[in-house]
Amino acid sequence: MEIISEHACFGGTQGFYRHASAEIGLPMRFSVFQPPQAKTGPVPVLFFLAGLTCTEETFMIKAGAQRYAAQHGIMLVTPDTSPRDTGIDGVDASWDFGNGAGFYLDATQAPWAQYFKMYSYILHELRQAVIQEFPVQADNLGIFGHSMGGHGALVLALRNPDVFRSVSAFAPIAAPSQCPWGQKAFTKYLGTDQAGWRDYDATQLMLGSTQPFPQEILIDQGLGDKFLAEQLLPERFEAACAQAGQRLRLRRHAAYDHGYYFISTLIEDHLAFHQRILAVVS
Numbered sequence: 001m002e003i004i005s006e007h008a009c010f011g012g013t014q015g016f017y018r019h020a021s022a023e024i025g026l027p028m029r030f031s032v033f034q035p036p037q038a039k040t041g042p043v044p045v046l047f048f049l050a051g052l053t054c055t056e057e058t059f060m061i062k063a064g065a066q067r068y069a070a071q072h073g074i075m076l077v078t079p080d081t082s083p084r085d086t087g088i089d090g091v092d093a094s095w096d097f098g099n100g101a102g103f104y105l106d107a108t109q110a111p112w113a114q115y116f117k118m119y120s121y122i123l124h125e126l127r128q129a130v131i132q133e134f135p136v137q138a139d140n141l142g143i144f145g146h147s148m149g150g151h152g153a154l155v156l157a158l159r160n161p162d163v164f165r166s167v168s169a170f171a172p173i174a175a176p177s178q179c180p181w182g183q184k185a186f187t188k189y190l191g192t193d194q195a196g197w198r199d200y201d202a203t204q205l206m207l208g209s210t211q212p213f214p215q216e217i218l219i220d221q222g223l224g225d226k227f228l229a230e231q232l233l234p235e236r237f238e239a240a241c242a243q244a245g246q247r248l249r250l251r252r253h254a255a256y257d258h259g260y261y262f263i264s265t266l267i268e269d270h271l272a273f274h275q276r277i278l279a280v281v282s
């Protein structure tokens with residue numbers, strides 16, 4: 001693991017790193033905030049997955065999460081949002097697909113399948129790298145995210161409740177098979193057969209689940225979010241949770257838009273939400 005930079009921050013360390021990824025087949029960058037408590041013993045880890053057009057830096061710069069992670073003694077880890085420098089034709093053609101838009105899935109379609117393996121990268125390789133390189137409680141992990149990353153967090157947690165003990169999201173793409181962002185990405189990454197989309201759709205996963213996620217799920221959504229009605233569809237996930245008997249706290253906030261001013265307003269709540277679950281060691 002190569003250190004790109006490290007900075008003292010709220011008594012802990014904000015770091016940016018690069019490592020060779022076998023899953024992706026290229027170097028990947030990620031960021032870690034180590035709270036001060038990590039100097040004296042292993043701490044829980046909270047993964048944050050960012051949205052379209054973001055990098056491993058965006059959340060760490062804009063959300064203001066470190067203050068609360070330092071109070072609670074939680075490590076924060078944010079991957080990049082896609083492989084970089086793949087050289088694939090058209091990878092940079094649009095902001096909602098390709099670079100900065102990996103959708104936290106394992107692509108099956110050429111030419112994307114060669115590199116776009118963000119699901120396996122996060123679940124296996126990044127998780128192992130963090131466990132190996134930082135003082136963490138390996139069995140005490142939570143995950144959250146924003147927009148495309150809210151979709152990724154819900155999918156990773158619902159499919160791996162033995163790995164992620166807590167999950168929350170800001171303005172997630174909650175039913176990607178039913179919205180233009182998701183349909184565009186899934187068609188290109190996963191193909192036209194929608195049977196292959198189900199495993200990457202939180203609403204479909206919830207409808208098909210045999211048992212609920214063990215903990216309540218927290219979702220915050222701004223009502224001034226221009227993507228709400230067409231792209232995010234939290235009401236579909238809400239209905240699926242009601243049908244599946246899943247505890248969900250979906251809070252709707254007047255006026256807030258899709259950006260990081262919304263996230264920074266509610267980040268304290270999300271850190272406290274994860275802390276309440278992660279503090280109870282199973």
Ligand SMILES: N[C@@H](CCC(=O)N[C@@H](CS)C(=O)NCC(=O)O)C(=O)O
Pocket residue numbers: 050051052053054058062095146147148258259260
């Ligand atoms: N580029 C898009 C917006 C993309 C966007 O809102 N991205 C969200 C995630 S889905 C984000 O977090 N952007 C980075 C930022 O706000 O700093 C547009 O022009 O409407």
